[in-house]
Structures are given as structure tokens and as C-alpha cells.
Amino acid sequence: MHAEWTKLRTTRGPAWLLAATVAAVVAVGAASVASVDVSQCPAPTECHEDTTRLSLLGARLGQATVVVLAVLAITNEHATGMIRTTLAAVPRRHRVLWAKAVVVTVAVLAAGVLGVLGALATGRAVLPGNGFTAANGYPPPSLTDGPTLRAAVGTVLYLVLVALLALGVGTVVRDTAGAVTTTLGLLYVVPLLVELVADPQWHDRLERLAPMTAGLSVQATRDLDRLPIGPWAGLGVLAAYSATALLLGAVLLETRDP
Amino acid sequence: MPAVTPYRSAVPRGRDGFDRLLLAEWTKLRTVPRWMLALVAAVVLTVFAGVLVAAGAGTETAGGGGGERPAPDLGVQYQDGGRFLHRPLAEDGSLVARVADQENSHAWAKAGLMIRTSTRQGAPYAAVVVTPEHGVRFQSHLSIVGSADDGPRWLRLDRSGASVTASVSADGTDWRRLGTVRLRGLPPRAEAGLFVGSPEAVRAQRQFGGENVTSVPTVGKASFDGVRMDPDPREPWRGHGPSALTGPGARDHDQDRSRAGEAGPDGVFTVTGAGDIGRYQYGHDTSEMVLSGVLVGMMAIVALAVLFVTSEYRQGVIRTTFTASPRRGRVLAAKAVVIGAVTFVAGLVAAFGTFLLADAVSGAGLVLPALSEGPVLRAVVGTAAVLAVVAVFSLGVAALLRRAAAAITVVLLVVLVPQVVASGMPLSAARWLERLTPAAGLAIQQTVVRYDTAIGPWAGFGVLCGYAAVTLVAAGWRLRRGDA
Numbered sequence: 001m002h003a004e005w006t007k008l009r010t011t012r013g014p015a016w017l018l019a020a021t022v023a024a025v026v027a028v029g030a031a032s033v034a035s036v037d038v039s040q041c042p043a044p045t046e047c048h049e050d051t052t053r054l055s056l057l058g059a060r061l062g063q064a065t066v067v068v069l070a071v072l073a074i075t076n077e078h079a080t081g082m083i084r085t086t087l088a089a090v091p092r093r094h095r096v097l098w099a100k101a102v103v104v105t106v107a108v109l110a111a112g113v114l115g116v117l118g119a120l121a122t123g124r125a126v127l128p129g130n131g132f133t134a135a136n137g138y139p140p141p142s143l144t145d146g147p148t149l150r151a152a153v154g155t156v157l158y159l160v161l162v163a164l165l166a167l168g169v170g171t172v173v174r175d176t177a178g179a180v181t182t183t184l185g186l187l188y189v190v191p192l193l194v195e196l197v198a199d200p201q202w203h204d205r206l207e208r209l210a211p212m213t214a215g216l217s218v219q220a221t222r223d224l225d226r227l228p229i230g231p232w233a234g235l236g237v238l239a240a241y242s243a244t245a246l247l248l249g250a251v252l253l254e255t256r257d258p
Numbered sequence: 259m260p261a262v263t264p265y266r267s268a269v270p271r272g273r274d275g276f277d278r279l280l281l282a283e284w285t286k287l288r289t290v291p292r293w294m295l296a297l298v299a300a301v302v303l304t305v306f307a308g309v310l311v312a313a314g315a316g317t318e319t320a321g322g323g324g325g326e327r328p329a330p331d332l333g334v335q336y337q338d339g340g341r342f343l344h345r346p347l348a349e350d351g352s353l354v355a356r357v358a359d360q361e362n363s364h365a366w367a368k369a370g371l372m373i374r375t376s377t378r379q380g381a382p383y384a385a386v387v388v389t390p391e392h393g394v395r396f397q398s399h400l401s402i403v404g405s406a407d408d409g410p411r412w413l414r415l416d417r418s419g420a421s422v423t424a425s426v427s428a429d430g431t432d433w434r435r436l437g438t439v440r441l442r443g444l445p446p447r448a449e450a451g452l453f454v455g456s457p458e459a460v461r462a463q464r465q466f467g468g469e470n471v472t473s474v475p476t477v478g479k480a481s482f483d484g485v486r487m488d489p490d491p492r493e494p495w496r497g498h499g500p501s502a503l504t505g506p507g508a509r510d511h512d513q514d515r516s517r518a519g520e521a522g523p524d525g526v527f528t529v530t531g532a533g534d535i536g537r538y539q540y541g542h543d544t545s546e547m548v549l550s551g552v553l554v555g556m557m558a559i560v561a562l563a564v565l566f567v568t569s570e571y572r573q574g575v576i577r578t579t580f581t582a583s584p585r586r587g588r589v590l591a592a593k594a595v596v597i598g599a600v601t602f603v604a605g606l607v608a609a610f611g612t613f614l615l616a617d618a619v620s621g622a623g624l625v626l627p628a629l630s631e632g633p634v635l636r637a638v639v640g641t642a643a644v645l646a647v648v649a650v651f652s653l654g655v656a657a658l659l660r661r662a663a664a665a666i667t668v669v670l671l672v673v674l675v676p677q678v679v680a681s682g683m684p685l686s687a688a689r690w691l692e693r694l695t696p697a698a699g700l701a702i703q704q705t706v707v708r709y710d711t712a713i714g715p716w717a718g719f720g721v722l723c724g725y726a727a728v729t730l731v732a733a734g735w736r737l738r739r740g741d742a
Binding site for chain 1: 307310311550551557560561564565568663670675677687
């Protein structure tokens with residue numbers, strides 16, 4: 001465990017990737033809140049704008065760097081052959097994976113908290129200027145508010161679960177390019193295809209199953225009945241994906257030759 | 259002093275041709291089983307996703323998302339609406355009128371003169387019309403034959419056999435020709451007269467964190483004076499088409515009935531009409547929907563193109579490559595040509611396969627146009643071209659960054675994320691993302707012009723090509739400057 005922490009700390013890549021994650025979450029959030037204005041709605045009070053969700057839109061971009069970080073945590077060792085040394089030092093192989101999972105979790109947790117707090121602070125600063133005032137029914141996002149707290153915590157957990165999913169896929173695929181492509185494809189391309197399925201029943205079903213759309217439903221703070229899946233249930237879907245990938249990775253790590 | 263012949267080696271010069279380099283790169287690509295697998299996977303995934311979309315398309319695709327299609331049998335791109343007040347016009351004759359006044363019901367509301375073979379829906383027509391904000395234009399079917407700036411309000415249509423010439427004038431005496439069209443099947447007794455139309459207005463409203471786009475019918479109203487038909491047919495004016503929509507203030511719209519209210523006693527005609535003639539902008543682009551499965555296949559292509567460069571760096575083979583061929587720019591060019599050609603061929607297989615299979619599985623909900631139509635063929639071949647250019651772009655990014663994970667992430671983000679992030683943003687912001695990022699290249703898949711089209715097919719493809727060219731040049735520069 002300590003060894004994994006040192007590996008993460010002493011290579012330059014992860015620090016950059018974590019910084020990029022924070023920057024992406026905050027920057028895209030800022031761009032989104034700045035581009036939305038009540039004048040685009042029929043009436044300011046009828047906007048039904050989920051200001052918290054809008055502020056946290058950056059998670060959609062930030063997850064990409066998280067994926068790269070988590071995939072590299074395992075595939076880099078395969079690429080350099082370092083994995084043989086690691087596994088020789090820790091003969092109970094699955095413990096290596098758990099140690100990596102814990103370290104990645106802690107790192108992404110830290111970056112996620114920073115990013116989410118930054119994005120919410122940006123939203124608080126920008127949104128009232130665009131007409132999303134308390135008078136119009138849009139109190140500024142605040143962590144003391146239950147749904148907003150759920151969205152904030154949920155977004156951090158979302159990023160962590162994406163990281164664990166990527167770590168699992170990386171362990172299974174063992175190849176950086178393949179793992180990054182597979183994970184990003186699962187996250188980004190599946191929702192794009194779901195959008196094209198016109199049949200409403202299938203559309204809803206697939207939206208509940210796609211890891212990104214399901215997982216990000218945790219960001220909703222209002223009009224929950226319009227969601228394809230409940231906030232925590234959606235995050236649960238993503239967690240199921242992550243758990244499956246990690247377990248499969250652990251089994252393969254035990255049984256395959258490195 | 260005897261003349262000294264300078265030494266010339268008798269050994270023939272080794273071939274340093276670009277073709278050898280191409281062959282070498284092709285061999286590298288061909289002999290890695292994983293890469294060939296990725297290529298096959300790209301084709302299979304594209305076809306699979308396209309067929310899935312085709313099979314999942316419900317019946318609402320045919321019904322239209324934005325507005326109601328006026329006449330389904332005219333094709334997805336054409337509508338024939340508006341109010342037409344007409345009288346028969348002989349083989350050689352003319353029609354003159356002044357648009358005295360026009361309500362600004364829509365920037366593209368139309369008021370002017372029209373001649374058509376019959377009043378049947380979709381019959382060939384030619385019309386010269388005044389619009390509130392876009393000057394005068396002369397149109398026939400989907401094309402704009404001529405146009406003039408705002409100012410002239412006098413319009414004239416001259417018929418000579420099957421050819422129709424439109425002219426405009428500011429004062430009714432000094433005429434300027436706008437253009438001539440030939441109308442196929444124009445009978446000796448063609449219908450000519452006054453036309454008023456007003457297209458549906460698009461209203462984008464933000465609600466529940468997304469943007470709802472609805473189309474609202476508008477009603478155009480215009481008055482004409484100085485109406486003169488030569489030779490005078492001595493027949494009453496007849497109305498055709500809805501004069502207004504149902505609702506408050508709606509008037510009956512019996513067809514082919516003389517309307518006293520429209521032709522006033524003082525020679526001033528006041529005509530109201532809803533609907534538009536010409537290009538219909540709310541049609542579903544079924545070809546684009548089906549071909550968008552290429553986004554899935556593109557993932558594999560991006561990974562392949564990136565690995566084509568980064569794996570050489572990873573294993574140090576790049577040093578051998580550069581020793582064998584010291585002109586590094588040419589190595590990069592050879593790689594670009596090989597990956598571009600290979601993915602283009604794979605893309606052709608994928609795009610044609612998708613289109614043909616989707617046509618076979620699609621039920622009543624999805625109607626695909628014929629592959630022989632120009633825009634459809636452009637979309638299908640363009641899909642392959644987009645794959646090829648994205649591959650070259652990925653290659654350039656990979657040569658710049660030299661790291662597989664970084665390169666794949668960067669390419670996928672710039673190609674896909676505009677579509678992912680844009681869903682929460684206002685439409686205007688999303689449109690700009692679709693114009694400025696490499697994702698613009700996907701515009702070549704459009705086969706119909708829609709109200710929400712961000713960028714034209716060729717312009718969008720040009721944007722993608724620009725990105726690819728810039729990254730390739732930057733990569734070539736970095737290759738020449740730095741260590742391998």
C-alpha cells in the first residue's frame with residue numbers, strides 16, 4: 001500500500017492528470033453557468049433549471065483524465081514489465097490490485113472534492129448575475145441544502161467509481177490504448193448512441209443502463225421524477241460496472257501469467 | 259595538364275523512393291494481428307451501431323419532430339404551402355404587381371408573383387418574392403435562381419413558352435432581370451398570380467436543463483397594387499391554399515373559390531397565407547442517423563492510428579525507422595498516407611455496409627433515401643473520408659505527444675465531447691462547438707438542410723482537414739527538431 005502510494009507520488013504524470021481533472025471540472029462548469037441565462041426560458045420562474053447540476057457539468061470532461069490516471073496505474077507496469085517485480089514482491093496478487101484501488105480512490109477523491117467545491121463556488125458567483133436569483137426560485141447552490149450536498153458528494157463518488165472502473169478495465173485489458181479506448185467508449189459513445197434510439201421505452205431502458213447517464217443522475221437536485229433513474233440508484237448502476245470490472249481484473253490477475 | 263575525371267561510384271544508387279517507405283509502413287501495419295483486428299472491429303462496430311439505430315427507430319421518426327410535414331410524398335426536403343391567388347396565363351404573357359405592404363411575420367415571409375404548372379401539391383413553379391429581411395429572390399423548386407437587395411417592390415414575371423423570366427423594379431418602369439428558369443411541362447394555360455406565405459418560426463426555450471425547440475406557424479399578410487396580367491384572361495381570381503390557420507381570426511379556406519375580400523374594388527389585393535414553398539427545414543435526416551454509428555467504429559480507428567506511432571516509440575523501433583530513413587518528415591507522411599488509405603477503405607466497407615443493412619432491417623419507422631442521390635452518396639463516402647482524416651489527425655497528435663494514453667484521450671475528447679457536453683448547454687453555444695472543433699467533420703453526413711444545421715457538409719469537413727493538417731505539420735516540425 002505504501003509502495004503504491006510512492007509509485008503514484010513519484011511519477012510526474014498522476015499529479016498533472018489530477019490537476020487537469022480539477023481544472024476541467026471547474027472550467028467546463030464555469031463555461032456552462034456563464035452560457036445559460038433566464039432570458040432563454042419562457043419565464044424566469046418556469047425555467048426549472050437545475051443550477052447545481054449545471055455547475056457540476058464539468059464532471060463529464062473531468063472523468064476523462066481520471067480514466068487515464070487509473071488505467072495508467074496498472075497498464076504502465078505491464079508495459080514496462082515492472083508488474084513482474086511488483087507481483088514477485090507481493091505474491092498474493094489481488095492485494096496489489098486492492099492497494100492500487102485504495103491509492104487511486106484517495107487521489108481521485110482529493111481531486112474530486114477540490115473540483116466540485118471550485119465548480120460550486122463558480123456557480124454561486126456567476127449564476128445570480130444571469131437571473132438565477134433566490135427571488136426567481138433558484139437559491140445559490142449551497143452545501144447545507146440536502147439535494148445539493150447529495151449532488152456534490154455524488155459527483156465526487158462518481159469520479160471515484162469511474163476511476164475504479166478504469167482500473168478494472170486496465171487490469172483486464174493490460175494495454176493502455178485498449179483500456180483507455182474501451183473505458184472512454186463505454187462512458188461517452190454509449191450515451192450518444194442511446195440518444196439516437198427513438199423508441200421511448202428502449203431509450204429509457206438504455207439510459208438506465210449506460211454508466212455515464214445513470215451515474216450522473218446523482219447530480220440532479222430537482223424534478224427528480226423526470227430522471228430515467230433515481231440519483232442513488234443511478235450511481236449504484238455505475239458502482240456495479242466498477243465492481244464487475246475490478247472483480248474480473250482481480251480474477252484474471254490471479255490466474256494469468258503477467 | 260591532363261583532365262581529371264572526378265570519381266563516380268559505379269554502385270547504383272539505393273532506391274530512396276517514397277513508394278518503398280509506403281510499402282514498409284504498410285507491412286508494419288499489416289503484420290500486427292491486433293491492429294488488423296482493430297480495423298475489423300471498427301467496421302463491425304460501425305455497422306452494428308448503425309443497424310441498431312435503424313432497428314430502434316420508432317414510428318415518430320416518420321411523423322416529424324419539429325413541425326408537421328405538409329406533404330409526405332414530396333420528399334423530406336420540399337414543402338408546398340402558402341396562399342396562391344391565381345388566374346390562367348397564356349403561352350406568351352406577363353404578370354406585373356407591386357408589393358405595397360408586407361407584414362413582418364417572419365424574416366423569410368414571402369409575398370410576390372408565382373407561376374406554376376397546376377395547383378396540384380408539388381407542381382413545378384417559379385416565384386419572385388419580396389421578404390421582410392432578405393430582399394427579393396427568384397426561386398424554383400429548391401433552388402434560388404436570382405436575388406436582389408431590399409428596395410425594389412415592383413415584380414414582373416414574363417412567360418415565353420416554358421421559360422419564365424423574373425424582373426424587379428423600384429418604380430415600375432426601369433426593370434432589371436433576375437434570371438430565367440425553364441419549367442418542365444408548363445401547359446399552355448399555366449396558373450399565375452399572387453403568392454403569400456410565411457414559414458414556421460423556430461422557438462428555442464430552455465426548460466428542465468435542456469432546450470426545447472418548437473416550431474410555431476406564422477401567418478403572412480401582404481397587399482399588392484398595380485396588378486396587371488397581359489393578356490388579360492378575363493376570368494375571376496381563384497384562391498388556393500390556406501389563407502390562414504385555424505384559431506382566432508381564422509377564415510375559411512375553401513379551395514378554388516373566388517374571394518371578394520382579397521381583390522378590393524380599388525385594385526388593391528390583400529392576401530394572407532401560412533406555410534412556405536421551397537426547402538423544408540424540419541425533415542429528419544435518416545441517413546445521418548444511421549451513419550452516426552461511425553462514432554463507435556471511430557474509437558477503434560483512433561486507437562489504431564495512435565498506436566501506429568506510439569508503439570514504435572515505446573519499443574524503440576522508431577530509432578531503426580529513422581536510421582533507415584533519415585528524412586523524418588517523409589516517414590510521417592508515409593505513415594499518414596498508409597493509415598489514411600487503409601481506414602478510408604475500411605470506412606467505405608463500413609459505411610456502405612451500414613447503409614445497405616440498415617435499409618434492409620428498418621421497418622416502417624425509418625425511410626432511407628436512395629443511395630444514388632447525390633447528398634446520400636456524399637454522406638456515405640464522406641463517412642469513410644471522415645474516418646480517414648480522423649486517423650491522420652490521431653497520427654499527428656500521437657507523433658506530437660508520443661504517449662498512447664494522452665493521444666487517445668485528446669483525440670476522443672475533441673471529437674466526441676462537443677456532443678457530450680453540448681447537451682446541457684444552450685443551443686447557440688453547442689452550435690459553436692459543432693463548428694469549431696474537429697467534430698465539425700461529421701457534418702459531411704448531413705443529407706438534408708435543417709434549421710439546426712451548424713455548418714455545411716464541405717465546410718465542416720474542411721475544418722476537420724484543417725485540424726489534421728495543422729497537427730501533422732506541427733508533428734513534422736517536432737520530429738525534425740527533437741530526439742527520437
